[in-house]
Amino acid sequence: MSKTVSQTVSGASTARRRLLDTATRLFYTEGIRAVGIDRIIAEAGVAKATFYNHFPSKDDLVLTYIEELDQQGRDAVSAFPEQPPRAMIAAIMGRISDAVTAGGWRGCPFLNAAAEYPDPNSPVRRAIDGRRAWYHDSLRKHLAANGDPVPSVTASLLVALSDGLLEMAYLDEPEDVPNLVAEALERLLVRP
């Protein structure tokens, strides 16, 4: 018991961090199945044995990749200052515009991963399920506070629009997306 807290406070094993950063970049930009372990350890500058010391398998690395992205999104939303419900919804949806105009956008990483993981019971798919439930629930609560008569339905429409706009930014014209986000809120939210 009482595992020795011998980790350096800053960084918690840089090898693991570099592996995760490299995997995140490569999985996102090229696809999960398309990127092999050899490539990841080479670009991270880490030995193979070290990799398998930190992650039992590639699937475990993929799951960590998805879970970390999910957590970052939730943290970003948690960090929003309290505002009236409509402003909260606009802030949440505004993250879409920020993400797709930052450059290097290659679609929603969760939808991309789901396309490569057909088994709905796989850990990756379960993590994606959790992410989507959280997103829908966040919107639904703010919509209810905003006086929406059918907050769950409107939340579903906003979830679908979010996914669709993220894909549109990847496949069509990313520069149109911020305006479409604003337009969607204008049309789907109840008048204040």
Add this chain to the structure above:
Amino acid sequence: MSKTVSQTVSGASTARRRLLDTATRLFYTEGIRAVGIDRIIAEAGVAKATFYNHFPSKDDLVLTYIEELDQQGRDAVSAFPEQPPRAMIAAIMGRISDAVTAGGWRGCPFLNAAAEYPDPNSPVRRAIDGRRAWYHDSLRKHLAANGDPVPSVTASLLVALSDGLLEMAYLDEPEDVPNLVAEALERLLVRP
């Protein structure tokens, strides 16, 4: 010149047809990279040499798979009887409800393929581009005829909603989708 039209009228080479049907089923349900040629020819009951006689490479088969799905969608829409613009839009979007309630839905095959093809200049991605341009354009024309003041913007919203609802049917609750399609039209289309 004058290539001998010796093909039997019915079926145009059943081996090719079986290969394409098997590939369509496997690519869609399991993913493109996840399915190898050996598996396709085994389940199609076709020899390997025969496969490479009909398709120069696997990527060629993938492209044919995408192009055929695209063509089928366009044909289905072309077959719609002429109706007032709003009914045309409802019919086009109604295909979403039909698709996702038929069973075995695993997401939009074009979005799934795009997730596995990061290169925007690849033939597969170009085919997907064409598909999306056609879909947006179809909606835009009917919206204009319906008196929408900004038909292109509304068309983009409907495209995004279509993509998002197709993913929602895969990842969340498919049974909610038909109602959401109707709700979206109710809220986004101009009053008649």
Add this chain to the structure above:
DNA sequence: TCCTATCCAGACAGGTCTGTCTATTTGCAG
């Protein structure tokens, strides 16, 4: 009947994938 195109079965080459293992080196805690 014969010819030609198409089919089948399957071996093979050359590459890549994941995961294991050996053997050595580095660096910090006690």
Add this chain to the structure above:
DNA sequence: CTGCAAATAGACAGACCTGTCTGGATAGGA
């Protein structure tokens, strides 16, 4: 200084991948 934990490089096994090739079977048109 000693010892242990964690790092390194890289070989290796076993599976799978795409694409080529050989050799033989089948069938329809001239």
